[in-house]
Amino acid sequence: MSVLIAPSILSADFAALGDAIAAVERGGADLIHVDVMDGHFVPNITVGPPVVTSLRRVTRVPLDVHLMIEHADRFIEAFAAAGAAMISVHVEGMTHLHRTLHAIKALGVKAGVALNPATPVVAIQEVARDVDFVLVMSVNPGFGGQTFLPRSESKVREVRALLDGAGSRAPVEVDGGVDAQTIGGVVAAGARILVAGSAIFGNADPEGATRALKAAAARAAGAPVPR
């Protein structure tokens, strides 16, 4: 599959999200990544379903909703109704992960499982055939602008190997510290969905930054470089 760029609005100006999304869409954004935090699973609070509903109205590309909340299963329906096309839940927070993944799929939404940096890849072994994508956190979740953890590259390789071994073509998504320096390594390791927050919205030109990251990712994947 081609490489997808998913700008994270966490680092955008929340008073002007429509403008931020329009800019990255002009730059070729494939998805918009929405970070949902509850102040319990992670030490930060962001947005809930009403904001996703509003974003859906102004966004042309699919919304990729990353739940960093306790009891994520209780909120799946609300985020699906709000217009999420993809929902990821953390393996560390789910007692009944298999049930939750299938509940997401039953709502017509792509189901992802996310792994914190300290969580071993084996934690997703039993759901390898149930997931539509796997999100490898390359920083500890909670904040934008953190430094990429280099170990994440080999972790992406391990996840890709586990999925391949299970006969799954589900893509690997990488989230945290992805920028012009780190994107090539994770794509070479097998990542095909790249989340970037501060590298895009911390740049004076989010449209150009999106375009540049997408070109760098395509080069690393050996795919045609978009113009």
Ligand code: DX5
């Ligand atoms: C962090 C979030 C990320 C965050 C990434 O907990 O899950 O999506 O926005 O931001 P950067 O790209 O700045 O590391």
Ligand code: ZN
């Ligand atoms: Zn995220």
